[in-house]
Amino acid sequence: MHAAGACAWGLSSAADTSTTDLALLDRWLDSGRHASMDYMRRNRGLFATPSAMLEGVKTIISAAFAYRPADQSDRHPLFADYARGADYHKALRRRLKPAATALQEMFPQSRTRICVDSAPVREKYFAIRCGIAAPLRNGLVAVPGAGSKVFLAEILWTEETAIPATEPIPSPCGACRRCQQACPGGAICGDGSVDARRCLSYLTIEHDGDLPEDIPYGRRVFGCDICQDVCPLNSGACATPLEEFRLSPALAATDIESLVALDSQGHAALFAGSAAKRAPLERLRRNISRIANRPADPEGDGGPQKCGF
Ligand code: SF4
Numbered sequence: 689m690h691a692a693g694a695c696a697w698g699l700s701s702a703a704d705t706s707t708t709d710l711a712l713l714d715r716w717l718d719s720g721r722h723a724s725m726d727y728m729r730r731n732r733g734l735f736a737t738p739s740a741m742l743e744g745v746k747t748i749i750s751a752a753f754a755y756r757p758a759d760q761s762d763r764h765p766l767f768a769d770y771a772r773g774a775d776y777h778k779a780l781r782r783r784l785k786p787a788a789t790a791l792q793e794m795f796p797q798s799r800t801r802i803c804v805d806s807a808p809v810r811e812k813y814f815a816i817r818c819g820i821a822a823p824l825r826n827g828l829v830a831v832p833g834a835g836s837k838v839f840l841a842e843i844l845w846t847e848e849t850a851i852p853a854t855e856p857i858p859s860p861c862g863a864c865r866r867c868q869q870a871c872p873g874g875a876i877c878g879d880g881s882v883d884a885r886r887c888l889s890y891l892t893i894e895h896d897g898d899l900p901e902d903i904p905y906g907r908r909v910f911g912c913d914i915c916q917d918v919c920p921l922n923s924g925a926c927a928t929p930l931e932e933f934r935l936s937p938a939l940a941a942t943d944i945e946s947l948v949a950l951d952s953q954g955h956a957a958l959f960a961g962s963a964a965k966r967a968p969l970e971r972l973r974r975n976i977s978r979i980a981n982r983p984a985d986p987e988g989d990g991g992p993q994k995c996g997f
């Protein structure tokens with residue numbers, strides 16, 4: 689897995705019956721903090737059933753890939769770090785394919801499925817369970833040495849294998865509240881979940897319609913990195929060694945003026961192969977219109993995170 693570029697990887701049994709994270713998911717859904725992400729409620733049952741993703745699955749291989757920029761020159765002032773390069777869904781699938789193929793060649797009767805944030809898999813739970821990541825107050829996980837700017841992906845496998853005894857890494861947050869204090873929307877609930885209705889990541893990327901007026905959006909067009917940028921676990925964490933997650937030249941050459949001038953063809957061309965294509969042109973225009981006439985924000989950039997439980 690390290691050959692695939694993963695900064696950490698580990699094994700879990702798909703038969704794991706813990707439901708601690710599912711209780712948090714239920715509270716998150718019941719309180720409406722998922723906002724318009726109804727697919728989370730619809731898929732609630734599937735999160736508890738790995739076999740719904742791959743019949744006969746026995747083993748879950750979790751992998752983490754760092755995407756932290758090396759410095760400011762590898763960031764974009766308007767886009768979250770995770771969206772500044774290639775679309776991680778495709779890039780990680782490509783990176784994990786040789787490992788999945790090798791497993792099937794070693795065990796020809798077995799089957800695999802690669803999941804990259806596209807199927808209802810408890811990716812954070814299994815990354816914590818197999819000992820490669822620790823849960824954080826801001827709803828993300830941190831990998832020792834790599835911090836929280838990591839993508840998670842899984843290979844589901846129908847073969848049973850020896851699972852090394854690992855103790856989950858406890859949350860390193862302790863008394864720290866930096867992310868909660870810095871979050872512009874007050875979205876970090878404190879129980880490891882985020883209220884999407886107040887989170888700039890959800891609001892700028894997933895939300896249709898008007899934006900809440902009482903949140904300082906700064907110059908964020910796509911996503912938000914604030915709660916990660918203030919996190920001490922990320923200072924000194926390793927930068928991504930993966931070329932495809934560096935700032936793309938096309939995005940580097942993009943500014944507010946060129947975004948304002950985008951038509952649908954330009955939008956499709958600029959974001960082809962990028963995770964930022966998740967926000968359709970109309971949503972981007974809405975976000976841009978908030979800031980097109982604002983002076984540069986001294987606090988700077990937009991940052992990422994996936995909203996959730
Ligand atoms: S991504 Fe931004 S808005 Fe969302 S929880 Fe983090 S700091 Fe708050």
Ligand code: SF4
Pocket residue numbers: 824825826860861862864865866867868915918919920921
């Ligand atoms: S800023 Fe502090 S409380 Fe928030 S995730 Fe980082 S260590 Fe935890």
